[in-house]
Amino acid sequence: MRLPISWLKDYVEFNDTPKGLADKLTFSGTEVEAIETIGSTYEGVVVAEVLKVERHPNADKLTLCTVNPGAGQMVVVCGAPNVKAGGKYPFAQVGVTLPNGLKLKKAKIRGVESEGMLCAEDELGLSTDHAGLLELEAQWAPGTPLSEVLGPPETVLDLEITPNRPDCLSIIGLAREVAAMYGTTLKIPALALAEFGRPAGELTRVEVQDADGCPRYTARIMTGVKIGPSPDWMKRRLEAAGIRAINNVVDITNYVMLECGQPLHAFDQELLEEGRIVVRRVRPGEKMATLDNIERPISESMLVIADAKKPVAVAGVMGGAGSEIRDVTHTVLLESACFKPADIRATSRKLGLSTESSYRFERGVDIGGVEWASRRAAQLMAQLAGATAAPGVIDVYPTPRASRAIPCRYSKVNEVIGLQAAAADMRRVFASLGLGASENGADACLVSVPTFRQDLEREIDLVEEFARIYGLDKIPTPSPRAELAPGASDRSVEAIYFCRNALVGLGLREIMNYSFVSGALLDLFDPNDAARRVVLPNPYSADHSTMRNSLLPQMVETLGRNAARQIREAAFFEIGRVFEKKEDGTFQEETRLAIGLMGAVGRSGFDRHHPVTEEDVFLWTKGIWEALAGTLRLSKAALADEAFAGLEAGRSVSILMDGKPIGRFGLVKAALRKEWRLSEPVGVLEVQFNPLLGRIFASRSFSPVATFPSVGRDMALIVDTSVRHEDILKIVEKVAPKELERVELFDIFAGEGIGVGKKSMAYSFTYRSSERTLTDEDANRYHENVKDAVKKSLGVEIREG
Amino acid sequence: MKAQDLVDLKQKAVGEAASAAAPSDLEAVRIKYLGRNGLLPEIMKGLKDVAPADRPEVGRLANELKNELQAAIDSRREALETASGAQKAKAFDTTLPGRWRTLGSRHPVTQIIERATSIFSTMGFTVADGPDIETEHHNFDALNTPQEHPSRDPKDTFYLASGLLLRTQTSPVQIRVMENQKPPVRIIAPGRCYRRDATDATHSANFHQIEGLYIDRQVSMADLKGDLTYFARQMMGENVQIRFRPHFFPFTEPSVEYDFSCHVCGGKGCRVCKHSGWIEISGAGMVNPKVLSNVGYNPNEVMGYAFGMGVERIAMILFGIPDIRLLYENDVRFLGQY
């Protein structure tokens, strides 16, 4: 809503700067988005009369105009198509700087010297219109400063009106707010309408077939209308408010709409079949073109204004092309009505057509002010369009809106806001907003709500009214009262923080990706899960059409994006939700943890520059998992070889918890990572998040720390390359004495001296007793047993260490 | 052996020790005089041949020789060791890059959420959670959002089948908590939300909010102001002020938008606050009695406040991040800054 301040001042007195007013509005709930200045003092620009228009000797589209700028005559070159001898236009002599910044210099235009310039709107900074000269009324004497014609510069506030305040979509509604803010009074124009001739009731009829859709309809007949331009002051106000001037009758309907918030429509009554109005729903097969000459697909759910035969307007949205005001219109049927907001909203949405009128009807107009608006427009038509109002108004208002009274407890107001305001202050605030407030017992008043404030229904609404006008800055700022709600616990959140900190401690950086991805990205990893994906019916782009069902595609994409920026190493994790459609059509979401590695992230120092192998990246990924599982005390977690879509065969494992799969890790398929030109192995892990958190705060037990010294023994064996570390551990475990504290693989070697298809594995064993100091002989005995078992089970050679 | 011989010998030995060029030379001096077969044991052995009258004097001088020479050797050894240590230190490069795995980092959005959570936790708030895929009931209806409210428009909200949608705010968590718990309630709910916004420097279709809710017998707008002020000062800086502007939201009444005074310029105006001295944060208000009724609370018995805040927005303000998209690009060089 655009609010020209000079217009506002017609209805309310206040003494403040535009900035001061804007702040007051903002801090009472009407947000000011911008303060704009329109027009200027037009220094050096005067009214000039064009005496003579001749063709420019050297240009077809230019004319030479002899003008009278108040004294003497001057010749100017003009390019405007609308210049006419006898017309009056703004004129600036050479030397003047126009409001748009153009400084007029002495110059020849196509060989003819121009002594000045006749101005269009854009050159005066009024608008961007350059279609023709700004035409001024004949009453202005040549030489009159333009500032006298256009008035002083106008300041316009651009306001954001919240949907609960349709009353503020009008100058008077805003003036009421301003009066409350400054403690002054609202001045509503007094209406005196002289009526003559046959009564309106004899000249037309109104039939409302749908009182639910149209609870009130008024029609007034204006005769002897002379269509012409509106006076400049009205045009300026409309334009400042953002509405284009058209002709006096249409301008008046718009002017009154801006003034009081009630949209009006003027029909040429002679174009109405039988000159009458029927408010009804659209009939099957009916069609209609709106004022903008566009055929609209009206449908049977829509309310229209019809004449005896056909629809002539889409109710509350836009008039029809066949009944609009023409230059020759004589008799105007003036509609002022109230339509059901939901109907107008539905129609406006269906037609894709939002107008100043529909915008107001959707939010709700003041049903009590319908007739006032009609009378106000009739008065202006009588004044400005030579019209005569036929006596009376047709007012179809079968169920007048009952007035509402809301009890308001002073103690409640103070309790909600946290104030100790006086009852008198509250009653004064209510009264300033045009609400009646009468005493209602010791601690309450009864507030009567006028029809223009339909948003006020309950006590809490009045609390809000008081708070915003009294001033939110008066609310105190007490210290917090830290009380604990029963059952309050943040254990689950603490567990998440613990886990995240562990990941950070392991050197991983947290990333965050969108929850939606393209289906194509998911297809790359697993085209077979398409049926279980959650697809958005209304995505905002194809790249974000599907809810992610795994964190891994974006993880690899993120590594790829970094690699494309010459980043060689990255170790990432993400904790995020994934989404799945179950077979029964319901949706399920689950939080997961993903990890992604690229480059030599598992090394430090100069080793970083050696190329990384598949084994490196796999074992780093595994190492992170083991470290995490260790710190989260997931002793029940196990791993098992398993193949997964998107992961390299033989280089992926499943993570099991209590025997149930909860995740996986491994190397991304080479073909897949090449999509992002990732030439080195990429390790990824994805696991359900919640199963990781269960044991963080579990109780812990103490195991005594061994005090007797340990004895170390090594064992190096040459085995087939197919023998796995785990095979050896299993054999050792079977025969190990309780004194075997630790077994550690410290070297693997294949190649020269070992033999084809063989590898050397070297282990160190630590023996320790909790009861005594072990002798060398004890250790030898234990170790021989272990070696024998390994030898026998694997039939391998043991190289003494 | 004469006394004078011993005095001369002492002078010579101490001189040799003091001028030894290397630890090995010093060791040779020690062996020469003090070793098992050195000169001094020789002298002690020959003591029995000295005239009895001279014996005490010669014995005293021999002891003196032993002690002074040992002291000279020790002092010279120390000097030599210090010198060679300094040389060694010269070859040791303390400027080489350190070798230890570095820490990772938490995402800036996480950092804000964790920080905010811990601030509210000191005020007795605990964290509540809800699903990303929400029902229209929790996201709109129960929050008193009219059917025709623009936020419900499919232009702005991602709908899924049958009354489900991607939550547009964290407010539905309020409803879930109140539906399942009797008052008093003091929760904050950080979480991911979705709006059908075209992505630009300040908009992202996927973003995070933190919702706060406090319901009890007596909770006022003043409490809201006090608690948000405490939060603002912990989060942004010591002297930050809070300002309320009246606004309209369906689920609160009275509703406000709240601003923090600029933590950078202290309210004088700077680039961060666009020269206004204030930074717009988000919306808040007193929970609408209709919402309380919707969840089965009695609005005559309990009341409370609710607030929201945009996590990305606070991260951008606090960390000086110029473009929201940086938060979702996950460039190592960006993440490494926080």
Ligand SMILES: [Zn+2]
């Ligand atoms: Zn600032």
